[in-house]
Amino acid sequence: MAAKEYTAEEVAKHNKEGDLWVIMDGKVYNLSRFVDLHPGGSNVLFAESIAGKDATQAFFGLHRLEVLQRPQYARLQIGTIRDEESVIKAPAPGELSRVPYAEPTWLVSGFKSPYYTEGHRKFQTATRTFFMVVVGPEMIKCEENGQRISQEVVDKMSEVNVIAMRLGPGKHLQGRTLMNGTVKPEEFDYFHEAIVHAELARFGSRGAIEGLLAGAVIGLPPVLNYGSPELQARIVPEVLSGKKYVALAISEAFAGSDVSGIQTTAVRDGDFWVVTGTKKWITNGTFADYFTTGCKTETGFTVILIERDDNVSTKAIKTSYSSVAGTAYVTFDKVRVPVGNTLGEIGNGMSVILSNFNHERWMGMCAGLSAQRVVVEECMKWASQRIVFGKPLTSQAVIRAKLAAMISRVEAGQNWLENITFQMNNMSYAETSSKLAGPIALLKQFVTRSGEQTAKDSTQIFGGRALTVTGMGKVIENFHRTSAFDAILAGAEDVMADLGVRQAMKKMPSTARL
Numbered sequence: 062m063a064a065k066e067y068t069a070e071e072v073a074k075h076n077k078e079g080d081l082w083v084i085m086d087g088k089v090y091n092l093s094r095f096v097d098l099h100p101g102g103s104n105v106l107f108a109e110s111i112a113g114k115d116a117t118q119a120f121f122g123l124h125r126l127e128v129l130q131r132p133q134y135a136r137l138q139i140g141t142i143r144d145e146e147s148v149i150k151a152p153a154p155g156e157l158s159r160v161p162y163a164e165p166t167w168l169v170s171g172f173k174s175p176y177y178t179e180g181h182r183k184f185q186t187a188t189r190t191f192f193m194v195v196v197g198p199e200m201i202k203c204e205e206n207g208q209r210i211s212q213e214v215v216d217k218m219s220e221v222n223v224i225a226m227r228l229g230p231g232k233h234l235q236g237r238t239l240m241n242g243t244v245k246p247e248e249f250d251y252f253h254e255a256i257v258h259a260e261l262a263r264f265g266s267r268g269a270i271e272g273l274l275a276g277a278v279i280g281l282p283p284v285l286n287y288g289s290p291e292l293q294a295r296i297v298p299e300v301l302s303g304k305k306y307v308a309l310a311i312s313e314a315f316a317g318s319d320v321s322g323i324q325t326t327a328v329r330d331g332d333f334w335v336v337t338g339t340k341k342w343i344t345n346g347t348f349a350d351y352f353t354t355g356c357k358t359e360t361g362f363t364v365i366l367i368e369r370d371d372n373v374s375t376k377a378i379k380t381s382y383s384s385v386a387g388t389a390y391v392t393f394d395k396v397r398v399p400v401g402n403t404l405g406e407i408g409n410g411m412s413v414i415l416s417n418f419n420h421e422r423w424m425g426m427c428a429g430l431s432a433q434r435v436v437v438e439e440c441m442k443w444a445s446q447r448i449v450f451g452k453p454l455t456s457q458a459v460i461r462a463k464l465a466a467m468i469s470r471v472e473a474g475q476n477w478l479e480n481i482t483f484q485m486n487n488m489s490y491a492e493t494s495s496k497l498a499g500p501i502a503l504l505k506q507f508v509t510r511s512g513e514q515t516a517k518d519s520t521q522i523f524g525g526r527a528l529t530v531t532g533m534g535k536v537i538e539n540f541h542r543t544s545a546f547d548a549i550l551a552g553a554e555d556v557m558a559d560l561g562v563r564q565a566m567k568k569m570p571s572t573a574r575l
């Protein structure tokens with residue numbers, strides 16, 4: 062930390078080529094040798110209102126705070142202004158935002174919740190701290206460079222059992238120390254799990270959310286719920302410890318939401334299945350060791366766990382989100398799989414897949430709403446700090462109307478999500494499957510539709526900045542580019558809406574009349 066103190070008058074003397082200082086948020090920066098390297102050009106730094114002056118407002122109208130924190134720029138600071146305190150600070154690890162609506166009400170001082178306890182709050186603080194310090198920086202880096210999450214970070218996630226917690230409450234948590242002991246395995250509920258999904262969605266890096274072993278979240282439950290004890294004993298520990306990776310392989314170029322149309326075939330040969338076919342859009346597929354695979358068999362649809370071998374090949378698919386997700390095209394070429402790897406009954410694979418969908422859709426909404434809330438926070442900050450014709454953007458009624466719509470959508474979704482989460486906590490797995498499939502599908506289509514509108518509104522608020530991958534609007538750009546994924550993955554938006562209504566129609570009392 063540069064300790065030297067200056068007065069504004071002293072700084073003002075350094076206002077020319079070869080000798081250029083500026084003040085930002087009470088800190089003094091020597092830009093003399095940086096001017097020619099400045100990505101925004103050199104001449105803007107010599108403007109009369111900037112050179113030797115307090116450039117705080119101009120700076121924050123053009124850059125994110127993180128620019129000043131990058132080591133190569135932080136070292137340009139040579140001192141501070143006497144008697145002036147720096148007030149603009151990045152949130153400390155675990156810190157909650159004080160921007161209105163940037164946090165769900167249960168985390169806002171003075172607000173009460175019927176669902177969350179002190180234990181949840183403690184767990185949330187520990188989880189946010191862990192994600193901010195250990196996982197977030199890696200997610201941001203991998204979102205940019207497209208590399209998979211490093212084994213080092215996966216190992217750290219396994220140490221605190223993030224991978225296991227993302228699968229929800231259950232026997233797979235027994236004997237594990239969760240987030241350094243902030244919650245006991247038997248106390249871990251769906252609100253704890255919702256916290257994990259929400260916290261990992263706060264970094265404006267949609268591809269990395271999938272890259273963070275989403276394949277295990279959707280590919281391992283069929284093993285946990287339907288695999289033989291021998292299969293579970295072998296597979297579950299190595300996946301939850303982050304040593305092996307699993308992907309869910311259902312969709313094909315031939316069939317997406319119409320699961321029953323798949324063409325991958327498993328033919329019985331003694332104690333083996335011989336599997337042939339292709340799968341498309343398989344999250345984590347490029348690096349998966351196991352594929353929980355939907356296959357056509359003689360007696361219907363069957364789910365089989367296939368281990369990668371020489372007859373399994375994967376090719377990366379370039380999607381519009383980052384290749385950190387490991388999205389793949391998978392080819393099975395007469396792969397021999399022991400019949401013991403069958404998940405559930407032969408021919409009854411549809412119920413294995415359908416029951417798995419509820420949790421996947423709910424998880425997507427926990428993360429999706431959290432990402433929408435981050436967009437609200439970005440817009441609240443930007444609309445306050447961006448000065449147009451001498452006034453902040455918030456002085457425009459049309460901007461305030463967009464903020465009102467964004468806030469209302471995220472709050473409505475949050476309240477609905479919390480209600481469904483409460484039901485999940487109090488229903489058996491079978492009850493959840495029969496009673497909540499419809500509401501979860503309807504919530505999903507509501508949240509993804511909200512997300513698309515929020516992507517559009519926030520892009521209007523940020524203008525051109527929302528169109529560049531780096532810089533001021535990078536979170537909005539990422540959200541705008543990727544919000545369509547949530548409206549497709551785990552069931553297309555229109556299909557979800559229809560499913561919700563069809564489920565309701567099934568439950569209509571036959572005597573109901575106007």
Ligand code: HEM
Pocket residue numbers: 083090092099100101102105106111116119120123124125128129134137531532533
């Ligand atoms: C320590 C001082 C500064 C550093 C380290 C810095 C760094 C950067 C960087 C990294 C960018 C690329 C865009 C981004 O990543 O956000 C940028 C863009 C820019 N900077 Fe600076 N900058 C500094 C001070 C200033 C000041 C005082 C001004 C005042 C006018 C300024 C004007 C600009 C402009 C106009 C752009 C282009 C913005 C855009 O493309 O939207 N910079 N600067």
